[in-house]
Amino acid sequence: MPEPRRYTRTHEWMAPSDTPEQWNVGITDFAQKEVTDVVFVELPKVGRQVPRGGEAAIIESVKAAFSIYAPVGGTIIGVNQELESDPGLLNRDPYGKGWIFRFRPDHSADVQSLMDGPAYETFLQEGGGHPEHG
Amino acid sequence: MTLPLSPSHIREGGHMVDFHGYILPVRFSTILEESRFVREQSGIFDISHMGHFVIRGRDAQGWVDRLVTSNLERVPSGKALYGHLLTESGGVIDDVMAYHFGRERVDLVVNASNRSVDGQWIREHLPAExxxxxxSADHVGIALQGPGASGVLAKILPDVLDMKRRETRLLNLGASGEFLVARTGYTGEDGWEFFVPSGAGVPFYEELLASGKKTGNLLPCGLGARDLLRLEMGYPLYGQELTTELSPFDAGLDFVVSRSKGDFVGKTAVLGQDGLPVIHDGHPALGGFVLKEKGIPRTGCLVENASGIPVGRVTSGGYSPRVGGGFGLAYMERSFLADFRKGEPGFVRIHGNAIPVLFRKTPFVSTALSEVAS
Known part of the structure; x- marks a missing residue:
């Protein structure tokens, strides 16, 4: 089965949910290792429209605050409430229980412009992984 | 600048960052894990970026006493003393530890960020003789901190276990030079700090680390944990709580300025003729706060009063499970701080939201040391 998950240069992932046209968004394993010790997640308001690259959520870790950007333009249609009580899910299970919000892209085709798994791996290996945040 | 312990940090998985030009580990595992470990067991920190100066001569003690705000004359030989170097107008050039070894020798340990400025300023203010x-150029600085520090040291350097809090010794290593050992630290825990020529310092660090790891009660720790631990104690960090624009009294560090000693640089700017602190109403004052809601304040966040008017700025902020959430230090207008201390509401602006905060007296946590008020 092909890898359906898509990735951004800012280390978000986007994967199809169980409902058509709806995608879950989270941060990659690389990103959670950089961020470490997530303490809070500021979840977006459901119904908000976010342009591509617009700030959709904020992750507060002990080290710093990290903005989470919308991988493509779209609408927030749900958030992972479990992160309110257990933000550590983002560190423990970034691709699973650590999803951040559910998103409906304005144009499904936009998703195809994002990197697939092998492309993201290459991106990381070529130095796309930003250095440690101070 | 790469420091002598760098190969060890890279081997141990340290995430290296540039700190004022010195390449140091910010963390090995995570800041929360390392800081918890130091509070409960022990941690070892590379502090080789600190500057180490030795002042010698007929009256080294008297000469240094005229440079620092605290009273070196009242400290017995073999004791460490915390003090500030001031500008003529009373601003803080640096905060330093003075290690006093009798009238003819005083060692100073200064902040990495001020190493060259301090060195030059001190040389200019010392007599020609x-x-x-x-x-600093070829030394290793090590801080071994935590309630388990003595247990780690017992296997490696048992001779220093009988040292009292703030006691300082010089151990002669023969051809390898001298070991400066002090029972001091920047974490609020019991512990020791060492400044050693790198030839002897690197193997000493490796021995402590290997021994402590074998028994499972020592972790290598980075700058991130060091910063969180000092902030939990309300200890100032130069460049954040201390600057040349503000005085030790503005920072709330009244104890650092001796009112009974003779002349020192900046004295007339910070103490009046009556010997009382000179307070400038236009200067803000430092205070601690805790968040009533979730969030993490960061350096530079605005502090606001109930009307939403900015009345201060966060100098250091963080999150600690031991404090119970977000907390920090901020410089605030004096009139606001006076009311804030009495329970007046305050707010810190975080990502556009005004988060309510309460005044909190430092230290934010109690440790074995804060309880005995050493």
């Missing part, structure tokens, strides 16, 4: 030696 004073000997000044900068050992």
């Amino acid at each position: 004073a000997s000044f030696l900068d050992l």
